[in-house]
Amino acid sequence: CGVPIVSTRCGGPEDYVRKAQNGILCKFNADDIAKAIKSILHDGSLRQTLAVSARQTVENECNFPCFKNNLTTAWQETWDEKL
Secondary structure, eight states: OOOOEEEEOSSSGGGTOOBTTTEEEEOSSHHHHHHHHHHHHHOHHHHHHHHHHHHHHHHHHSSHHHHHHHHHHHHHHHHOOOO
16 A cells, blocks of 8 residues: 555564565554654655555565465475475
8 A cells, every 4th residue: 555564573574574674563562663653654754765665565575476476385385295
């Protein structure tokens, strides 16, 4: 959607959210999350950079061919069989 990402480190977002590139990863507490959101709200340049990069990340890494390749790789590694 072209918006900056603020997320906690909870075992998933770390694969996609890259610090100061496309979003901010926070500790799992309200103060840290609020601090990250405030930094984006008060810094237009940071907001724009993160937003554009977040969209590019999704377009480049979450498209159907990438999803298919990642699923195929995970399947082969897990079950040791070719699709």
